[in-house]
Each structure stands twice: as structure tokens, then as C-alpha cells.
């Protein structure tokens with residue numbers, strides 16, 4: 001069923017801003033072209049939100065907050081649970097929409113993105129009435145209790161690599177905690193978020209509780225960061241933009257949560273199960289064409305297994321089925337934009353210029369089916385850890401390989417970058433697994449697997465990967481303020497002033 005006032009025909013996509021419970025044009029009617037990365041065709045023209053549109057959205061969210069915050073936690077949770085069900089009912093449609101907009105293979109959007117989106121909304125639906133305050137054991141005669149109150153209107157800015165999933169990561173905890181939301185998807189991939197907004201209207205989220213403004217970072221994004229009516233900004237994106245967000249939020253002293261870039265270390269020790277390590281390492285870097293902040297983009301191999309591992313890994317990389325992401329057999333689709341593919345290619349040029357050895361891949365694939373899309377072959381490069389391709393976030397299907405002799409050397413290479421988001425290791429030695437997990441400078445560590453995420457497990461980084469955490473109880477803390485209430489039950493207060 002279409003939301004009120006907005007008939008929805010089959011095979012069309014929502015292209016308008018979602019403000020105050022309605023789908024509306026932008027203030028000056030400007031639009032953003034959205035392309036299919038498989039063939040460069042125009043998918044949609046989406047309304048472009050300007051600063052004034054963000055202001056309208058904040059106004060709607062501010063008004064909605066006054067009622068939403070008084071809803072019982074159970075009522076808020078129930079709506080999120082309904083939304084999770086609705087996402088599952090529209091699973092195939094959402095998977096296809098995400099695939100067309102991002103280039104992410106349909107086998108993954110069906111089995112990972114959509115189920116994870118539903119699971120995250122469901123988790124936070126359940127969380128809403130489980131998240132509670134505390135009583136502090138203070139001095140005798142007083143009751144000191146702490147309540148967790150919503151921040152108010154929160155601004156959320158997300159990137160283009162997992163737009164559907166990130167809608168749930170951002171909105172789930174914020175709404176469960178009683179905040180209202182103004183979310184800006186990436187200008188490159190706004191379609192699935194707009195569809196979720198339609199589903200939210202259908203399941204009964206009150207007008208203004210959620211607002212989606214599709215606009216550019218420099219205009220709509222900047223306004224979210226600077227708007228005095230927004231109490232917190234949660235940003236996922238590149239480190240450079242994130243730094244600007246933190247600076248921009250300082251004027252209004254907004255709370256800031258930053259989920260930024262990564263350069264994940266993936267260490268394979270001599271005693272690892274090589275079959276599992278080869279498979280897991282391929283998923284770590286080739287899933288979503290390597291466009292993942294937690295991608296395992298640095299393979300650190302013990303010298304005793306490096307040659308055998310690389311023989312198998314490069315053969316596997318060469319066999320990855322590239323193609324139309326809408327085909328169920330496709331294992332890797334195109335990168336999400338032409339500009340981004342070109343950026344990744346500059347890293348391959350840098351690797352060549354610095355003398356690194358490209359073991360496989362390294363270019364756009366041949367063939368008519370790839371000609372108009374933004375494809376790139378899975379690429380494995382044996383690189384000096386000091387070189388650019390090994391230090392900077394490439395954000396493509398490109399893995400830099402290094403060799404090590406001692407455990408100390410492996411850790412030294414792993415911790416040598418400025419990022420600290422996700423990292424992993426493959427070993428059968430339990431003691432080593434715990435020790436390395438302790439020593440890796442990163443927010444998440446996977447042992448004998450890679451890139452596991454769950455709505456209950458804290459997600460976030462250290463260093464140039466940002467601060468704050470998505471998911472679990474940590475996320476609820478991100479979206480609430482602690483208020484301590486002191487009650488004098490039967491304490492006798494000393495008379496400190498006056499007579500006697």
C-alpha cells in the first residue's frame with residue numbers, strides 16, 4: 001500500500017524527499033541523477049535536498065520529538081518490529097533495488113544485506129524496552145537513579161557502500177531510544193533508503209519521526225552538521241570528510257559519532273587451516289567489490305605458507321565470476337561509481353610506479369558486457385608495507401600482500417597503519433589467537449573468520465577509523481544522555497550557613 005497522498009506504481013522508485021511524513025519535492029526542484037553501475041544507464045532522478053530542505057526536515061523532527069519521546073518504549077519497539085517484518089515481506093524487491101543502485105551482487109543483497117537490515121531493526125525493536133537506567137549506591141539517605149534520555153533530533157549521514165543496511169544501523173538504535181531522525185543517504189545510492197521510508201510510513205511511524213533528505217554532502221550534509229536544532233550527528237564515511245564533520249559540529253557542540261575508513265589486517269599463520277583461510281580471505285576483500293570499511297585489504301602471510309597460500313588465493317581471485325550483479329551466479333559486480341573506479345585505478349598505478357608486483361588482476365576486465373560498467377578485476381598485489389597501496393584505504397577489490405617471519409613482525413606490520421577498524425587472524429593456536437586479538441589495534445577482531453557483524457556486537461574503530469560504536473547496548477548509549485536524579489529520602493542535611 002502506498003503512503004497517503006503518494007500513489008505508487010509497480011516498477012517505479014521513490015524519488016522525493018521524505019519530510020514530515022510526506023514525499024515532497026526539494027525547495028527549488030533540483031534533482032540528482034542516479035546511475036546503474038552495471039551499464040551506466042540512468043536509474044532515477046532524485047530530488048536534491050538543499051539546506052532549506054534540511055531545515056524543513058529538522059523542523060518536522062523537532063515537532064515529532066515532542067510526542068515520540070513520550071511514547072512508551074514498548075510502543076516504539078513494536079513499530080520497529082513491524083518494520084522488520086515489512087522489510088522481510090519486501091525482501092526480493094529491496095534486494096533488487098539495492099543491487100541495481102549499488103552494483104552489489106544479488107546473491108549477497110538477498111542473503112546478507114536484506115536479512116541483516118531486517119535483523120537490525122528487529123534487534124532494536126526488541127531493545128527498546130530492555131534498555132534501562134540504573135541506581136547508584138551513593139551515601140545513606142539518598143536515592144540516586146540514572147535515566148537514559150534521548151538526545152533529541154539526530155542527524156545521520158551515510159555512505160554508498162551498504163546504504164540499505166546502514167539505514168537500519170543508524171535508525172534502529174536512534175528510534176528505539178526515542179530520538180527523531182534526519183538521515184542523508186549518499187547522493188550516489190539513495191533509492192533503498194527512500195523505499196524504507198515508504199515502508200516506515202506504511203507501518204505507521206508518525207510524521208516527522210523519520211525524515212530522509214537526499215542531497216549532496218557539501219550542501220545538505222554540511223547543513224545537518226551545522227544545524228543548531230540537531231543534538232547529535234552520526235556519520236559514516238571517509239576519514240577526511242569525518243574530520244570536517246567533527247570540526248563543523250564543534251560550533252554547536254553537537255555530539256559526534258564517526259565511523260570512518262579502514263585498512264584491515266588479515267594475518268595467516270603457519271598453522272592455519274589454509275582452505276578456510278583462502279576462502280575467508282577472499283570474502284574479506286572481494287565481498288561487495290572490496291567496498292567495505294572492514295575489508296581485509298592487507299594479507300599478512302607467514303613465510304612458511306605464503307607461497308602455497310598465494311598459489312591458491314590468486315587462482316581463486318582469477319576465478320571469481322564478474323558480471324551483471326542482477327544474475328544470481330555473479331560473485332562480483334561493478335564498483336558503485338565511475339569516479340570511484342577511477343580512484344581505485346590510481347592506486348594500481350601508484351603500486352606499479354612504486355615497484356610493487358601485481359600477482360593477478362589490476363585492470364578493468366575485457367568483454368562487451370563490462371564495457372559500459374564500472375568493473376575491475378579482483379587484484380592481488382605483493383607490496384612493500386610502506387607503499388601507498390598498503391597504507392591508504394583503496395576501497396576496492398585490491399589486496400596488498402606482505403610476508404612475515406615472527407609473530408612480533410606480523411603484529412608490527414598489522415599495527416603500522418593509522419586506521420584501526422577490523423582485523424583478523426587464522427591460526428589453530430588458541431593462545432596465539434587470544435594474544436594477537438589483545439594486541440591488534442582495532443575495534444573488531446575475527447579469529448578464523450572475517451567480517452562477522454551482528455546487531456548485538458559493538459561495531460566501530462579507533463585511530464583514523466573514528467570513534468563511537470554502532471550496534472548493541474553501545475549504540476543505545478550513543479543515542480542517549482545519562483541523567484542522574486538525586487532524591488533526599490531521609491538524609492539530614494548539615495546546616496552550613498546562618499545561625500546555629
Ligand code: NAD
Nearest residue numbers: 158159160185186217221222237238241259260261262293
Ligand atoms: P564520503 O565521506 O565521501 O561520504 C559519506 C557521506 O558524507 C555521503 O552521504 C556524503 O554525501 C556525505 N558528505 C560528503 N561531504 C560532506 C560534508 N562536507 N559534510 C557532511 N557530509 C558530507 O564517503 P563515501 O565515499 O560515501 O564512502 C566511503 C567511505 O566510507 C570509506 O572511507 C569507508 O571506509 C567509509 N565507511 C566507513 C564505515 C564504518 O562503519 N567505519 C562503513 C562504511 C563506509
